[in-house]
Amino acid sequence: MNKLVILIPLMPLAGFLINGLFRKSLPKVVSGIIGSGAILISFILSIIVFTEINKGNNQVVSLFEFIKVGKFSIPFSFLVDPLSSIFLLIITGVGFLIHLYSTAYMHEENNAHFARYFAFLNLFVFSMLVLVMGGNFVIMFIGWEGVGLCSYLLIGYWFKNIEYGNAAKKAFIMNRIGDLGFLIGIFWLIAKLGTVTYHTPENTGVFDLFSKLSKADITAITLLLFIGATGKSAQIPLYTWLPDAMAGPTPVSALIHAATMVTAGIYMIARSNILYTLAPFTQTIIAIVGLATALLAATIAIKQNDIKKVLAYSTVSQLGYMFIALGVGSYTGAVFHVMTHAFFKALLFLGAGSVIHAMHHEQDIRNMGGLKKKLPVTHITFLAGCIAIAGIPPFSGFFSKDEILAAAWAVNPVYWILGVIGAMMTAYYMFRLYATTFLGKFRGTSEQQQHLHESPVAMTIPLVVLAILSVIGGLIGIPAIFMEGGHKLEHFLAPVFAESTKLQHAHQIEHSTEYMLMAVSSGLALVAIIFAITRFSKKPELNEPGGAGKVLANKWYVDEIYDAVIVKPLNGLGKFLNNVMERSVIDGAVNGVGKFLQYGSRQIRLVQSGQVGSYVLLMVLGILVFFVLQFFIKK
């Protein structure tokens, strides 16, 4: 079993090496098979490991001593327990479907670039697997950095375009800013506890020794780790990289920026759930930041016209919901939403990719319309994804979102109200997107209309699979009020969150209240859907937005604000330091020493005049000094 666990990340790593090193000589079919096959093998192994975990045997595999300083040691170890095995299934399962999709989507690239794409994708899956399987915070951080790197490599995949390169740099730099908080949090943990391992059999792990930390310590550490999560999972204030990251190929957006990398922050907080339960102040901050992000991103999405940008802001908004769940203590709800979101968001992105492919790289929805006749499979699957994300029962999104909202109501009804407003906006903008793209009359050029065709099988099969999962995937989380002994996911994850559940006062809300909450949120979402469809199928929004719409379309000018408040002063500081400090002061000092030495030696050289007379004079002066010192200065 240990060998199987080690093989899971090893397969994508091997795929990366083969595709990367031999990319000039591999035909496209072979590199596609190697790339997708590696992930398929990992998926099968993950299923085997999952059955093992289901029986209750957590796997701990220790490979070698990574860092050892005195008594402090960090082993390179993997921990597979219910939480990580769920993530393993999501990463490898959805990852495989996206690899399969990419073999058809990227077929226009030449051999070497095609292989490079698959190599980077495999490296990304490897890093993400290391992240979720890591047995301590440092191994998680290795994976954390690895996914950030691969995100940069893949966003900037079409490197000849400077704009795409800038987007890639923006993503990486904003990630890095968050990582600083993460690192300081890890250092604080090491300083206070002397270990970073999650659990050890001798009960010396971080989650065993947490009682040694003072309240201030725990609050500080959890806040710092949360700052890392805001960078990786695109929350306020470090979210602006995600919409720009749409510069990468669409399957990349599906995998990295919908299903996996952005969920790393949620995984990290879910893993450290006991620390967060002990820091209610941090939890409040998380909930508020999540709510604000969810609402802000939803307002921006309402006015976006690029199909991928709408989905990007939708991702930011849904991530906000996951953080709300974490903030109110519903760790299972957050993981559940991660799972359902992976299904329907990957589906939506892949569907968008199918549309872009059919429209020959057109991404503006104002030039689309009426695509449902020519792209039937894409249309149905996209519709399924939209219904799922809007939270209409019995699709998967309903169950996960409702769990979050119910937990939010139990903590503070205002959270629920704002969450429902966000859900309404979600339904509204998603169906605006759907109606503008698939309903109504075609608004593109006649040449595009000639070439409209359904995508090849390799692209439609993943769409169908993900659509099925989006529809039925919520059934593992049916809340207890519907089915006795329901919510299998909660039972499965119970051991991971056991300590937290003990400490939290279980906010049990009455069954009647829960039915009412469900009915209200679903009903409002349905109203938003009907409103959006009727409005946008007849008269799509073609004019430039004015007034308030303009602010939303320009993303509340956040990027411009960041530019003016942070980027320009830093650039100015850099220029000042370069021109004044570097040139005048430091160079002046170093060159000055040289110049001074040259001047001094020029002066001293004059003593050597070759004149015998001056030599004799110096001799006399020396003797004089000697006499004075000897006879007149009493010691």
Added chain:
Amino acid sequence: MKIEYYIFLSIALFCIGIAGVLTRRNSIIVFMCIELMLNSVNLLLVAFSKMHNLAQAAVNPHAGIDGQLFVFFIMVVAAAEVSVGLAIIVMMFRNTHSVDINFLNRLKH
């Protein structure tokens, strides 16, 4: 005579000698000044030798003879040095037709 007079004279001669060595340009004059310095020291030695002799005349009629003996040594050394020095000056003159010490600053390089 009081010993101080001899000391003052000797110091005066010595300083004149130094001043000459430092300032004069003609090398023969420089040599003369060097001789002057040596002779001022000779004078001082002889004066002190007589002082010690007079002080210890009752006990030892040959006291202070060391000073006068040393004067002979100094004179011998001065003579040898002068012969060598004048030989150098003659060579200098043969090469450069000048006895100006400022002219010879080859040590500069």
